[in-house]
Amino acid sequence: MERPAPRIFLASLESALADAWHRHCGDLPGVSVHRGSILDLRVDAVVSPANSFGFMDGGIDAIYLRHFGAGVQERLQSAIRERHHGELLVGAAEIVDTGDPRIPYLVAAPTMRVPMILSETVNAYLAARAALLLARHGDFASGGRVSDSVTSLAFPGLGTGVGGMDFEVCARQVRAAIEQVCHDGKPFPATWLEAQIRHQKLYTDRARDLQQD
Template identity: 50%
Template sequence: MLLTICDLNPAVPVAAENEALGRGLSGVTGHIGDLLALHADAAVSPANSFGMMDGGIDLAYSRKWGWGVQEHLRSLIAARPMGELLVGESLIVPTGDPAIRFCISAPTMRVPGPIHDPADVFLASKAAFLAARAAKFEHLLMPGMGTLTGRVPAALAVKLMLDAYQAVFRP
């Protein structure tokens, strides 16, 4: 599976390029800029356990795809036994956008705020990759997981994201 790690913060895609090169991961690239300007099967939302898509990259998703994506996601989450999507779980929702047809919600945090355990970045990323693999997606777009609201340093976040990538897609 092709993975493009996109972010407006250049530190994230640069770290992705360097880490992928160091690991020999030819299917992983970094892209500095707007994730929504690209084409892929799906984009990852690092939102929160309640599917609130009103900040950071999720706000950009909601503005591009409409608030119906958040409403659909929140209805799926509300129907779950605990009424939340835990860190380490994911759900796929359609976007209605032919350029990026699906959104994979893989929360990095229960509620918006700093991430106290960076392992949550690994768990969220792994959940997103497992969902992408199960859906047989060929190309996934992913922002820096936990790097904005979560305040995880770019290099550490990318390392954990690619650890999860390799755990799911063993080269």
Template identity: 45%
Template sequence: MAVALTLCDRSEEMVRAWQRYFPLDLGVRIVKGNILTLPVEALAVPANSFGYTDGGIDLTISREIFDWRLQERLRAVIDRQYAGELLVGQALVMATGSDRFRYVVVAPTMRVPGDVSATINAYLAMRGILLAVEAHNQSAQFGHERIRSIAVPGLATGVGKMPPERSAFQMYTAYRSIVLSDLEWTRSLDKQVEYDRKMREIGAARTGDS
């Protein structure tokens, strides 16, 4: 996947957590700041399964990039192509028609708004984002239609209440699996069960979660 990845969040804790898991030699850029200021072609938009974008970063993107029409367009696509519900783990690419960001990659981090801190939803959403971009680029008929750079915020850490440490670890696990093709942890059911437990529990001692 020859796509430049930037991880960007306003939270210092989120940024530090990414830095602990994403080695420098991967070339993944980690930035503390406003994701809307980055010079990238695509933005990842955390959402819920039914396409409501009225909170958090998705609300900001709707206002800044779509002139408030993101929810309307997204829900129409979900109704038409996904029978009304985009599952956690799925993602879709939408052209924006904007000169600032050519695409958004919408990936639910929760089915409906709520606490998903004990789930692996950040992993599933990140995996969905990476696979959607890969599929989009493979199907692009012309080079200018390809996504060459994308920015992703912390996943499931807002309304979802997932600790940044857990979110960062899950996001890195998805990156390892899809971009680095490191699937060693999936080679047996015992390994999968153990890694699933780790993804749900990591960061508990650091954050005081149970």
């Protein structure tokens, strides 16, 4: 049986990012833009765009850590060690309990292995795709479908803080991920050239041959 896609909330305290969410994602079914703190939402899970090692001491993750308590980082890092061989790579995701009945789960979907600038990367797309795939098709470590417990999922900006990703680029990449996972997006590419062009369109309007300097 097909597992349902979660209801998606795109949150931002910054008006420029909220505007970008509206421009690029506001017309998508099942997607709402929230102008305000992500923690004001009553959702089943929030997305953490943390690093591959689960350190939550910067950006939105530091806000999560203060809100949910140190246990959320401890549980995440334990899951990374036990279920991901010590690294939760960009393009993968993990889910842990928060201990907060208003927002019971945190989905970690790294936008970077370690803190770094993310210009000319597709890391926001990869992180959003990983979070959505986990929410729709994943299973808990203890058993049971994630989709049975996570019917609503809230995203902050992905890579827009430490990573310095442009708000428009982030929103464009998140839209592509939502379309791909939740709305039967583009078909499998027919050639590597088509795949390369699609890849570049996630962060630029000027495609080039990536095999050339």
